[in-house]
Amino acid sequence: MKNITKSIIALFTVFAVSCTSDDIEDRPVITPVDAPVLLAPESGNSYVLAIENASNQAERFVWSVANFDQDVAITYEVQIDKADYS
Numbered sequence: 001m002k003n004i005t006k007s008i009i010a011l012f013t014v015f016a017v018s019c020t021s022d023d024i025e026d027r028p029v030i031t032p033v034d035a036p037v038l039l040a041p042e043s044g045n046s047y048v049l050a051i052e053n054a055s056n057q058a059e060r061f062v063w064s065v066a067n068f069d070q071d072v073a074i075t076y077e078v079q080i081d082k083a084d085y086s
Contacts, residue, residue, distance in 0.1 A: 034067040036076075046083075 040062040047058055066074055 030068055030070060030072060032066050033069050034064070036066040037064045039063055 038061070041059050045059075049058060061078055063076070068074075
């Protein structure tokens with residue numbers, strides 16, 4: 001039982017020592033020269049999705065290319081929300 005307790009304490013000590021604020025402070029900040037702009041669809045649109053139309057395209061999202069003046073991996077994410085009809 002003592003060995004298990006000592007092992008757990010040693011594990012937590014390793015985690016506590018390995019996490020420093022320097023890791024966060026030294027991260028590079030990359031700002032876009034030309035930020036991406038959503039071109040389509042226009043803002044403020046709302047959509048009603050129905051099971052009957054599941055095979056149809058609901059919308060097409062188009063944005064301008066971002067320029068960061070560096071080699072970076074860019075990931076775009078589209079988020080949707082369900083309207084509250086209560």
